[in-house]
Amino acid sequence: MTRRLHLTAFLKPPGEYLAAWRHPDTRADAGVDFDTVLSFARTAEAAKFDAVFFADLVGVPLESQDVLSRVSVVNDSFEPTTLLAALAAVTSRIGLIATASTTYNEPYHLVRTFASIDHISGGRAGWNVVTSLNDGEALNFGRDAHVGHADRYARAEEFFDVVTGLWDTAGPRSIARPPQGRPVIVQAGASEAGKQFAARVAEVVFSGQRDLARATEFYAEIKDRAASFGRSPDELKVFPALSVITAETRAAAEAKRDTLRALMPPQVALAHLAYLLGGFDLTGHPLDGPLPELPESNQSKSTQLDVYLRARQRGRTIRQLAAEISDDSGTVVGPPEEIADHIERWFGAPAADGFTLVFPYLPGTLDDFVQLVLPILRRRGLFRAGYDGTTLRDHLGLRRPTSRYGPS
Numbered sequence: 001m002t003r004r005l006h007l008t009a010f011l012k013p014p015g016e017y018l019a020a021w022r023h024p025d026t027r028a029d030a031g032v033d034f035d036t037v038l039s040f041a042r043t044a045e046a047a048k049f050d051a052v053f054f055a056d057l058v059g060v061p062l063e064s065q066d067v068l069s070r071v072s073v074v075n076d077s078f079e080p081t082t083l084l085a086a087l088a089a090v091t092s093r094i095g096l097i098a099t100a101s102t103t104y105n106e107p108y109h110l111v112r113t114f115a116s117i118d119h120i121s122g123g124r125a126g127w128n129v130v131t132s133l134n135d136g137e138a139l140n141f142g143r144d145a146h147v148g149h150a151d152r153y154a155r156a157e158e159f160f161d162v163v164t165g166l167w168d169t170a171g172p173r174s175i176a177r178p179p180q181g182r183p184v185i186v187q188a189g190a191s192e193a194g195k196q197f198a199a200r201v202a203e204v205v206f207s208g209q210r211d212l213a214r215a216t217e218f219y220a221e222i223k224d225r226a227a228s229f230g231r232s233p234d235e236l237k238v239f240p241a242l243s244v245i246t247a248e249t250r251a252a253a254e255a256k257r258d259t260l261r262a263l264m265p266p267q268v269a270l271a272h273l274a275y276l277l278g279g280f281d282l283t284g285h286p287l288d289g290p291l292p293e294l295p296e297s298n299q300s301k302s303t304q305l306d307v308y309l310r311a312r313q314r315g316r317t318i319r320q321l322a323a324e325i326s327d328d329s330g331t332v333v334g335p336p337e338e339i340a341d342h343i344e345r346w347f348g349a350p351a352a353d354g355f356t357l358v359f360p361y362l363p364g365t366l367d368d369f370v371q372l373v374l375p376i377l378r379r380r381g382l383f384r385a386g387y388d389g390t391t392l393r394d395h396l397g398l399r400r401p402t403s404r405y406g407p408s
């Protein structure tokens with residue numbers, strides 16, 4: 001069977017770039033303007049994306065007022081399952097994926113929420129299963145600090161079994177089995193515990209690799225791990241995140257990137273770096289000195305390690321690293337043919353079954369991708385011209401799981 005490329009639009013209005021709200025072509029309050037978010041989802045649906053995806057934190061990172069007053073996306077966004085329900089009513093084909101935490105919910109909450117969205121949308125729901133990231137989230141749930149990494153994953157494993165058990169059963173669940181049997185399960189674990197969890201449960205794995213060699217290795221590794229749980233490689237799709245800025249020419253694409261770069265307040269860049277390093281406090285360390293040795297993160301261990309290694313390998317000072325991290329996040333900047341080549345190369349390696357497309361500012365970078373890159377991917381026979389099915393499982397080529405309690 002020919003492999004088909006999949007595309008998910010990771011929508012973070014007004015854009016992934018922390019200073020996107022200052023861009024003249026965005027709305028600073030796009031995160032809570034439903035018509036604006038809907039217009040992005042409609043663009044993605046008209047372009048035949050597999051799904052739109054909305055991330056979530058159940059709190060605000062513990063930053064100073066000075067920093068929080070200079071960002072919008074972390075403190076002005078819809079609760080994503082509520083948003084999915086609203087989008088389900090006014091879209092018809094595109095998949096609808098939202099993050100929900102296994103650390104700060106009870107299983108029964110999510111059984112009902114995602115079953116409801118799957119019913120309302122006619123089988124288009126997907127759940128990005130996360131264990132949450134930071135202390136700012138913990139404070140909202142009566143805790144002083146975030147639950148430890150190992151305990152979070154132990155809970156996530158059990159949480160998943162309870163939730164899927166309830167979706168499968170005729171027991172105390174108060175809503176009929178979801179049309180897809182289960183919503184599509186998405187996971188983005190990158191640590192040892194995270195990868196094992198993803199290999200056992202995920203049908204889509206969001207990954208963060210930027211380098212083709214490492215992404216190819218990760219792709220093979222996660223599929224091997226899935227096989228060790230008795231799963232076929234096709235049951236688990238790997239979607240690296242891909243941030244894109246494109247325009248007709250390289251110079252025009254770089255000009256767009258430079259416009260965005262110039263909007264970043266330095267204190268936000270520094271706070272963002274500290275966050276990626278695991279909430280490590282950088283104050284007191286000279287900005288023009290090297291990154292100090294870091295205690296192990298209780299947040300994302302893989303992100304901390306990536307940033308740390310990058311600083312060490314390139315000999316960056318804290319100030320240089322903050323500027324660099326804030327303005328690239330792996331963004332591929334170039335003319336449409338180059339972006340299409342990148343996608344084709346990663347797809348063919350194979351390092352990807354599809355991509356989670358990240359948009360530095362919206363709608364500009366989404367519109368550019370749809371208008372300039374998608375026609376090339378279609379000409380090359382890589383991406384669909386229309387939807388074949390109606391559910392998210394149809395789009396992704398995933399089977400509908402049978403109930404473990406139903407007839408075999």
Ligand SMILES: Cc1cc2nc3c(=O)[nH]c(=O)nc-3n(C[C@H](O)[C@H](O)[C@H](O)COP(=O)(O)O)c2cc1C
Nearest residue numbers: 055056099130132188189190191194206207300301
């Ligand atoms: C594309 C992508 C989207 C993610 N979205 C979220 C999110 O919405 N909420 C969240 O708490 N974590 C999110 N994460 C972080 C992962 O859930 C996970 O914590 C991270 O990849 C680190 O892996 P580890 O938990 O195994 O250390 C995302 C990661 C990726 C790559």
